[in-house]
Amino acid sequence: QVFDYKNYLGVCKGGADIPRDRNKCICCDASKGNKELQCINPFDEDQMNQIRYLSDGIIYYERRKFDSEEYKKAIEEDLFETLKLNGEYDQTNGIVKKDTKTSLVKNRKDAYEECENYIAELYENDMLTKEKIETDLQNIMKKDYYEAYDGVRIFLLKIAYENLQENGQISKMSGSILMDKNAIKKFAIWARTELIARVSLKGVEYGITETHIEDANADSVGGKVLTSEEKRQRQALIAEINAKGYKQVMEEVAYTWFNRFSALRFMEVNGYLPSHVRVFTDEENNFRPQIITEAIHLDLDGLNMEKVYELKEAEKNEELYKYLLIVQCNALNKILPGMFQRLSDYTELLLPDNLLREGSVIQQMIELIPEDDWKDAVQIIGWLYQYYNIEPKAEVDKRVKSSNKVTKDEIPAKTQLFTQDWIVRYMVENSLGRLWLEGHPDVKSQLMPTEEEQSAYAAGNRASEDTKWHYYLEEAEQEPEVQAQLAEIRKEYATLTPDQLKVIDPCSGSGHILAYMFDVLMKIYESYGYTTREAVASIVENNIYGLDIDDRAAQLAYFAVMMKARQYDRRFFSRGIQPHVYAIVESNNVDEFVVDYFCNGDMKLTAAVDTIIKELYDAKEYGSILTVTPQDWSALYDRFAKIREDINMFRDAALRELLPLVQIAETLAQKYEVVITNPPYLSASDMNEKLNSFLKKEYP
Numbered sequence: 001q002v003f004d005y006k007n008y009l010g011v012c013k014g015g016a017d018i019p020r021d022r023n024k025c026i027c028c029d030a031s032k033g034n035k036e037l038q039c040i041n042p043f044d045e046d047q048m049n050q051i052r053y054l055s056d057g058i059i060y061y062e063r064r065k066f067d068s069e070e071y072k073k074a075i076e077e078d079l080f081e082t083l084k085l086n087g088e089y090d091q092t093n094g095i096v097k098k099d100t101k102t103s104l105v106k107n108r109k110d111a112y113e114e115c116e117n118y119i120a121e122l123y124e125n126d127m128l129t130k131e132k133i134e135t136d137l138q139n140i141m142k143k144d145y146y147e148a149y150d151g152v153r154i155f156l157l158k159i160a161y162e163n164l165q166e167n168g169q170i171s172k173m174s175g176s177i178l179m180d181k182n183a184i185k186k187f188a189i190w191a192r193t194e195l196i197a198r199v200s201l202k203g204v205e206y207g208i209t210e211t212h213i214e215d216a217n218a219d220s221v222g223g224k225v226l227t228s229e230e231k232r233q234r235q236a237l238i239a240e241i242n243a244k245g246y247k248q249v250m251e252e253v254a255y256t257w258f259n260r261f262s263a264l265r266f267m268e269v270n271g272y273l274p275s276h277v278r279v280f281t282d283e284e285n286n287f288r289p290q291i292i293t294e295a296i297h298l299d300l301d302g303l304n305m306e307k308v309y310e311l312k313e314a315e316k317n318e319e320l321y322k323y324l325l326i327v328q329c330n331a332l333n334k335i336l337p338g339m340f341q342r343l344s345d346y347t348e349l350l351l352p353d354n355l356l357r358e359g360s361v362i363q364q365m366i367e368l369i370p371e372d373d374w375k376d377a378v379q380i381i382g383w384l385y386q387y388y389n390i391e392p393k394a395e396v397d398k399r400v401k402s403s404n405k406v407t408k409d410e411i412p413a414k415t416q417l418f419t420q421d422w423i424v425r426y427m428v429e430n431s432l433g434r435l436w437l438e439g440h441p442d443v444k445s446q447l448m449p450t451e452e453e454q455s456a457y458a459a460g461n462r463a464s465e466d467t468k469w470h471y472y473l474e475e476a477e478q479e480p481e482v483q484a485q486l487a488e489i490r491k492e493y494a495t496l497t498p499d500q501l502k503v504i505d506p507c508s509g510s511g512h513i514l515a516y517m518f519d520v521l522m523k524i525y526e527s528y529g530y531t532t533r534e535a536v537a538s539i540v541e542n543n544i545y546g547l548d549i550d551d552r553a554a555q556l557a558y559f560a561v562m563m564k565a566r567q568y569d570r571r572f573f574s575r576g577i578q579p580h581v582y583a584i585v586e587s588n589n590v591d592e593f594v595v596d597y598f599c600n601g602d603m604k605l606t607a608a609v610d611t612i613i614k615e616l617y618d619a620k621e622y623g624s625i626l627t628v629t630p631q632d633w634s635a636l637y638d639r640f641a642k643i644r645e646d647i648n649m650f651r652d653a654a655l656r657e658l659l660p661l662v663q664i665a666e667t668l669a670q671k672y673e674v675v676i677t678n679p680p681y682l683s684a685s686d687m688n689e690k691l692n693s694f695l696k697k698e699y700p
Contacts, residue, residue: 439493
């Protein structure tokens, strides 16, 4: 049985020109032999729309929200093992070891490049319009049979059309007609491998490898005499490796630098760095860090100008650059502590060498990802996060496929999925937006588009200053009894003021939903008469909450909210306000002496802290599905305020260990007007016993 070639795969010439009554048909599934296909169905248009093409000729299946993990695996087996549409393909590393006999991968790559060049030519000649793309698509799709590689052309033309619809035009980009997600993907995957290798190489320099660690108290390593600071940092690194394992520590340090490089790049492109000096490029976006040329004029907290002059005069540019990079990160700790923790420990020790060389992670980031792509905060940060985790996710999938269960540490890699923009807008406008409009219908004209504005938006004429709610749906007509009940609910909504709207994404990932919550709340505050400055401060202090079990994702979500605030209020960083966006922490290793010091014999405090510790045990296993008991939060925070002025050996530990627990407990315990999330998906069959038992007990 063969495919009718009127399908979207369109990856080769197939049997389109061979009579149907022939016993043998050369077609795209010719290599499958007698194997049965599990899921692929060329007549399922929705399924075919999930087949994606990359510029290197690779195809892959993009999982839909409702697709189970088993379904996705079956699709991938059909594509890559039965049909072998990527030849001999190493899915983990994303490379083709050997093309098919008919050179499917090469030919798809050529078709991709040909179509990109065609669209680029349309752009150069001012002929790139929605109407032109629409006509090209119709000409392909109305044919009785697709020609060779029409699937690639349809795919690219559709993306070009969608881009035109969103932006009204397609801006010229370096080598791509789109936001180059393929370039972002390749960079993120490569950067992870590169950073881990470079970080590990720094470890070797300090006598630390996966198989051998030299004496932690050594004064010199490999003939190099250690400074007192290097010795302290090295001891901290060894202690962390002993606690977590070598590979995990190297992975964590590599990702920390990836996160910081991404954040610094975003801030410099958007002009958000307080120093107004670029860290990676000059003003023309060339890989000539402005921070080096302006080094003697910099005004950064903690900068030792004598050291700057010394390194400048000795022409030690690499050493100077690493020093300036560390000082810049530490200076940003003051305004962005959730992203830039102070680098006084082993993270600084393992900062890779040769960052100014051709081919370094920084140079490749600038070279591969167009500067314009950094001007979309949520998308670029979210995609980088997702693509960086492709290999860890593949490793988990491979392990789970062998009948293993997902461990606590693997849940983030296994379940993370970036939520597309239109879905985010639809969810936020029809929950938070609906609640406000139902209680305050008099401001509807300020928030909703007119028919003309909606038509223009649907046609692709989308101005950046247009912040109307284009995905809002009017409620369907209800029965009289239901209408009466809704009227009573809306009376409660009418009493709400903007600062009373508590909203949370309890599985916030990289913060895409939180960022659009911010935009919608800004419209609500403006309709209520707040100034921009007042609205921004209130949103961060009173409205938005976010949680995630993944420390890395929570950092990015925190960063996204802070960048949104800075977008609306250019002086926001000087306000001293921090968002309620946290990585969930657990109480497994809390020191009882720290608890005793904090509670100071107060029975109420002791009872509250004991309950929090009990309820947040193994919290990273369960995340936001935990039920937490409300406490006297004011009393707890008053105690934290008091000990800040204390001089006690347990003070810092109390602030470091107990304060985050209280913040998480409060966030989980309090009530919200709106909860919006794209929850992580994990099959019960893949859950470990502890998580499975908890769900059966708490959510039977």
